[in-house]
Amino acid sequence: MLESKIPQGPLADKWTHYKSKVPLVSPANKRRLDIIVIGTGLAGASAASSLAEMGYNVKTFCFQDSPRRAHSIAAQGGINAAKNYQNDGDSVYRLFYDTIKGGDYRSRESNVHRLAEVSSSIIDQCVAQGVPFAREYGGTLDNRSFGGVQVSRTFYARGQTGQQLLLGAYSALSRQIAKGGVKMYNRHEMLDIVKIDGKARGVIVRDLMTGKYERHFGHAVVLATGGYGNVFYLSTNAMASNVTAIWKAHKKGAMFGNPCFTQIHPTCIPVSGDYQSKLTLMSESLRNDGRIWVPKKKGDDRQPRDIPEDERDYYLERRYPAFGNLVPRDVASRAAKERCDEGFGVGPTKLAVYLDFKDAIKRLGQDVVSARYGNLFEMYEKITGDNPYSTPMRIYPAVHYTMGGLWVDYNLMTTVPGLYAIGECNFSDHGANRLGASALMQGLADGYFVLPYTIGEYLSNDIRTPAISTDHEAFEKAEKESKNRNDRLLNNNGSRSVESFHRDLGHIMWDNCGMARNIAGLTKAIGEIQSLKKEFWDKVRVPGRDNVLNPELEKAGRVADFIELGELMVRDALDRSESCGGHFREESQTDEGEAKRDDENFTFASAWDYQGEGTDPVRNKEKLEFEAVQLTQRSYK
């Protein structure tokens, strides 16, 4: 029943053949086709602008005050591409291989190969838009290396690569808005998908300023709504990043792929108190020059500078001599947790390790270190009050990215015909662990170079469909459901704030479905989440009204969806009794404490099918076939 629609032929030729065979839509017909794009991050903005350039009518929605605010903007480190500008042996195959291996062999070969193939064009496109990438003195593009690889293929713009790439995509989007190809709706939140005759035909959105519900028709709907890491309450995501759009799509029939695959990023500023609203990432690029260590002695309370060299445990260099501090994120995160669990953690909470630049400053000089990481050091100092030039940073892992998302086929279409998911909100390319600098690559690959082709396969069969009136009963029903739900929230007269429920959910998820998971904790978590859901609908208090800007109401809807998603994540984590990538089941580890896969039973992507309120969801499998790579125990030693 799950059709991945992978094209025939050798892996390296699939995409080329596909592109030359995919049905086209003529320019005259493109003008008659409407496409809705939800979200304006890297994936959404690049897709909306590219589709409009091709001649489609595009309507784009974001909940922020401007499309330029999407959370892609916060990505720091860089974007990968198989350019081999550094002459260090890089190639499309190597980028493909590193990504498959980094994802612990739980992604689809054909998609990942396509991603590696189009990576080079992304850099070209961004340079042409005026993205000021870092350059060498000779004027050529500079590269840095990132975790999990042995080449330098990461392009960057100081520590603000996401910002510069997003502003590039935003500029392309702005050009199309000015030309009339894209109609932009700021401060609008998608509340539901509208299906007619089994196909996605539109959306219900709420104008956040007026509270008005609106109906919008599209021949196809593209979701580009990012990740759902905020299910953990504390994460590096922006405050309003949420799961609502894809969760509503899931409840309308789009299967959810690998919901439990979560990336815990190793280098974040540790939690400092209960009031904390979010966690701040310190870019992985810091691991190029910073060295991670803890004291060799348990509970060593000395200042870091007073601990002599031979009393420090550079545990990543010790355990993984081949990759050292540049092991992939999941490995680095678990290693930090292991040291802290054993009692070697540092700082007031003992839930932190040191990231030290002393040797880098000695080797390169403070000026060079400052040129590379100056803005990150400043950010660290603003938040903690400590100066990383003179004292090591304290870091701890935090939720950062979700590899899971809506299941999509090779065309990036979900199991609802005409409904697409691109960027972080789909499950496709990163398997069980994403490599650094690959999120920006995937978002822009999907939006600029993949979806604009693949959507033609569907729309070429839809050229005779006239625009459907939004008076259609399906629109009316969906709008009424959205409105009723908000009315229920507002009239609940409960006693607890939305925030308090979100915080509770976060604790359940982090404790039981975080860096380490086991059968007892996961089983317990399902019950806890179900009780939390019941209590939410009994006791939540949402102040204000529906017909005005009401941030508490927006948050309430999002948290209600997070609670339901949380249960699905836990079910998926329970179902997958192997360890792989960021999914670490304590029952499945090697003698050295590394994640142990069970290829015989789990070489598949899970795809969960919603069965309605109160009924357990059904797990389908997409079996993963590997032709080009051989499955091995991942080793970075």
Next chain:
Amino acid sequence: MADLNLTLKIWRQDGPTEPGGFKTYDISDLNTHMSFLEMLDVLNENLVNSGDEPVAFDHDCREGICGMCSMVINGRPHGPLEGTTTCQLHMRHFNDGDTVTIEPWRAKPFPVLKDLIVDRTPFDRIIQAGGFVSVNTGSAPDGNAIPIGKDISDDAFDAAACIGCGACVAACKNASANLFTAAKISQLALLPQGQTERVERVIGMVKQMDEEGFGHCTNTGACEAECPKEISVDYIRKMNWEFHSANVKG
């Protein structure tokens, strides 16, 4: 980590056409490691728990990069620290017993929508008037085809670092958007990719800026002083040069 007690004077306004005014709130036992917005979160949770409407404010990434947060704190856009957005400001920079005044951006082209939230869509329209390079997806040459000197690329980056928050407008007594507009014009004028449309761009963007009702540059440099990304007023000089030479050429 001493606890902090503050008196907050916050601008409350129900809608764009409603009258607004200051309301005073006391808040106690704050942790000095909190961020300013986390302090407002605490206030809002208290307000919700006591059945009041929370204070509406724009915020999202809380890492100083999305440009969403926008409040005037004790008379200064983004508060007392240089080169810092509101979300990156921490309570350790305040003293126990302080009274803190919090207002929205004040500028005619940025009408207040609710409480501390203003409408900044004029900035989007300025970008739509030319803040781009007209290059369709798929038509780009190789990224290394045109070498760009490191100094030029770095200079373009310094301009491109603008987060579009609007503090420059809020800081300017004329509510001028010169720094915002100049930053984008300069970024693209510096790079070879921006040359083809250089003339139309500066003319279009400056025209849009004027139509939105932003005022003239005061030449006092308040915008640079309050810019959380420390964008230099030097780019305004560059924009003026671009504008005048475009008019000569045009």
